[in-house]
Amino acid sequence: MNIRKDDKVVVLSGKDKGKEGTVLKADPKNGKVIVSGVNVATKHQKPRKQGEEGGIIKVETPIYASKVQVVCPKCGKATRVGHVVRKVTIAGEEKNKSIRVCKKCGADL
Secondary structure, three states: OOOOOOOEEEEOOOOOOOOEEEEEEEEOOOOEEEEOOOOEEEEEEOOOOOOOOOEEEEEEOOEEHHHEEEEOOOOOOEEOEEEEEEEEEEOOEEEEEEEEEEOOOOOEO
16 A cells, blocks of 8 residues: 555545545554545544543544545646655665655655
8 A cells, every 4th residue: 555644645536535634543454544535424522531521523534545646746737646666775784665756756755
């Protein structure tokens, strides 16, 4: 799964098509993500503790990661994610590291 927490994404299909938001949580095992302001459901919540209020609250529910696409911070367009192996110096040691890049402009994600 190429989508990670704190990525800015746009929804490709469904009732929230075209909406943008940031990824709050990514679940690679199930292939789902929770995006802020997208796929919002209402939940009836009962007060659990004394002094706590119950009522109807809005909650973001998971959507499939294949329904969202990462927005490049440099060019601002929805793009597919590419991977490039680069040499990175960590604590004086050179290591190969896979870095996510924009397929349209080549900027690091």
